[in-house]
Amino acid sequence: MSLLELHDLKVHFPIRRGIVFDRTVGHVYAVDGVSLSIESGQTYGLVGESGCGKTTLGRAVLRLNEITAGKVVFDGTDLAQLSEKEMRRRRNRLQMVFQDPLGSLDPRQNVESILVEGLAAHDIGKTRDERRKRVLKTLDAVGLPGNALSRYPHEFSGGQRQRIGIARALVLEPDLIICDEPVSALDVSIQAQVLNLLEGIQQELGLTYLVIAHDLAVVRHISDTIGVMYLGNLVEEASSDDLYAAPRHPYTKALMSAVPVPDPLVEETRERILLTGDLPSPANPPAGCRFHTRCPWRQETRCDTERPELRQIGTGHRVACHFAEQIESGEIRPTSELAAAILPDAEVQTEVPNA
Amino acid sequence: MSLLTVDELTVTFTQRGKPDVRAVDGVSFTVDQGEVVGLVGESGCGKSVTSLALMRLLSGRNVKIGGSVVFDGIELLKLRSEEMRDLRGSQLAMIFQDPLSSLNPVVPIGVQVTEILTRHRKLRGEAARKEAAVLLEKVGIPDPTRRLREYPHQMSGGMRQRALIAMAVACAPRLLIADEPTTALDVTIQAQILELLKELVDSQGTALLMITHDLGVVAGLCDDINVLYAGKVVEAAARRPLFAAPTHPYSVGLLNSIPRLDAPRGEPLKPIRGSVNDNIAWADGCAFAPRCDHYTIECLQGPPALTEALTGHRYRCVNPVTTHEPPAVIATEDGR
Amino acid sequence: MTTKTDKIDRLAELTAARAEPEHGLGLWREAFRRLKRNPMAVSGAVIVLLFLVIAILAPWLAPYDPEARTWDHEVFQNQNIFVGPRAENWLGLDNAGRDELSRIIVGARQSLLVGVVATGLGFAVGALLGGLAGAAVGLGGRVGQRVDAVIMRVVDMLLAMPSLLLAVSVAAILGPSLLTVMVAVGVTQVPIFARLLRGSMLAQSHSDYVLAANALGVKRRRIVLGHIVPNSLGPVLVQGTLSLATAIIEAAALSYLGLGNPDTSYPEWGSMLADAQRFLSGAPQLAIYPAIVIIITALGFTLLGEAMRESLDPKLRK
Structure with missing residues (x-):
């Protein structure tokens, strides 16, 4: 059974105006009907650009945002229906690691107090010693020395701070950890340390991860399954290898071709799909397929009127595009006005190279 | 002759009651007309300070700049500030x-x-x-x-x-300095901006000095690459040789740390251990030594010199990586 | 030949210089350490301490009784005859033949007392209101928003009145007395503290570590008291120090306007300034002395406050 299932999850933020009386003048459709499921012990990677709603989705799972509609079924219970108090009690089983290692740690707490706070909130460990033992064990697991206990966040380097953040989540022995951009604030050499740490912990403790990141390479490295989000919607979902080998949604193709690869030979030869224009505002998303304003394969009428469903296409591969098959077979070519945006860098046009 | 020649540039920040901080510690490189040169490194390596220093945008009593920056035959560090202001924005x-x-x-x-x-x-x-x-x-x-x-x-x-x-x-400048121009942007937008920069270089013959932490960006854009660590260039080479045969253990470590989109999944990353806080002073030896897998006692005999290989590859290391097998783990456990 | 131990020893030697302390320094303690190194803070603290010591030890420090008209036979205000500094009276005599230096020294007592009590009052009430409003928002819900709205509209009304006018009206309503001065000056400080604390609490409640505490399942009450309030106090404390300076000036201003302490048996800088006004042409020094001490005390508190602001700023932290 899946550990976490989202059914048509919606998070809409009202836009309020007015001096005396607040009027709701519209909504930001941050997450607009996402369904997915995460198997126990697996890593689900959620990737997308800023404004696609991935962070909001992560927070909604923990009910840190109000859920507008839909279900968040965790281990058989719909979290969206729980009272505030019941939800608070359950938070020891779902934890979160934040993007900004410094900002997410209270500057006035030392490491011990940061780590004990969660234990105290859930009445874990009776005596101070018992709690300290557990805290020390966790520190060791994330590779921090025991003498870190009495020190404060600002005395650590960025990578160590993120380890503190991971320890804070880990000390409660959760089942699911939501990692929201866990490495994007870190230097490259430190990113690898933290990614390896996350993987090591998972293997040891059988954790389930929901990793949210904008960096497709990072997500691909760590995830079993990847979901690609665009403007509040899941546009494609596949296993990490499938998605890389055969991206089916035009947006995924474009995203993948835009990720720089540190290898000049690859960079010179691979196909590039340059998207024109910017992300539309999530407060006023385009009708029909949300991506049709930037899609080089857009077709008349259907793409701008009918919203594509996320449908099964091959085993474990879901895509929300009306014309995924036709694009794949070459039946539909990129439309002329946007075709100029597809430029192979060198004379040789190759497929995206396989690993 | 090169359009821009930076020679032994040093930037030192002084602060009352604290030891001086040498953010840039003898950086030398050249940029030719129409060429794209990359300065790559992680935060604190001095890449941004270098760019600000050569634009003469660092000022104040607590900054000391040494060395020379020659642009089109003019020594920028000696120009009067009005003359510099005329150059900035136009050239x-x-x-x-x-x-x-x-x-x-x-x-x-x-x-x-x-x-x-x-x-x-x-x-x-x-x-x-x-x-x-x-x-x-x-x-x-x-x-x-x-x-x-x-x-x-x-x-x-x-x-x-x-x-x-x-x-x-x-004003059709002859040199454009771009300091992490795409770091704040989404990847699809980053791709657009990088394409635009490439076009500008091709169509106008503008030289571009690209400052970034992203080796992927450099791989697709730069002709020559300088890898900076702790204020010094530790490796410099043309794009292809650098990626094909990185020589300095830091460059190797960086490349091994990056999850690559095209790498088979499950291939473990090999991070560089520790953090820049572990560095030692260049005067004592190689600043990278405490984090280095190739560290030997020779690394601590003063600052390593920049060695030039036949291929034009330059590196600042007494114990360079020659074969490209994964480096052995440091001696703490296995005792080499 | 070099051995493995050689290598490690040498490296350890080079890195030992930066050995990390076993015990970390808290934010407050570190801010204090930075404060000690800041010349602005040190000079501010020296000034403030100096005046505090003077105020406390005034009866012993003052060379003469500040009220004794010992030399009134030498001063004739009607004929514009005053006595300037001389060996036995360092700052000369005032218009009633009293020793000016003694009056300045003893005057420090009341001025500082008014400043401290008034600011303390403003701080207490303001922080209470602001804290309540901030907590109400932080705890969330419709009720919270209502509570916040009500409190803040009251505070806004106070803020909309010019502070001196507000103080004058309070003093006029309550009738002049020492307590009135304190209350009047205190009331003008209330909205400043309230707004500041609330604003800073709101900012903190949107921070990532509050989100993190929420994600941990920490109770809201504990989040407000344990995270939001302590992290919001910094700017309020800074404002407190800065407010001491304005409080002293405002207290002086009230006395000057005749709304000060009617009990004239004790000298006070503001009333001294007011009294001196009549003899500005004949004895300008009588106005200058109290003015200078008012300025210096205010400067002391301001320097200290500004330095505190700097040392508490997390962005400047290393």
């Missing part, structure tokens, strides 16, 4: 990481662009406005005449960065 231009804070929030984009045209190209009124629209069009901003009236906050991050690039190239 030398710079774009920054954060396009929002680099633009004046209360002035429409159009005014900010025409200002530069008036200052350096003596264009006024309608002529300046027309030229500004042409520039915006050139950097791929749709509907430029309308955009000219917009304020920075009304534009998206990508559009703002384009507007900044338009301002930077307004």
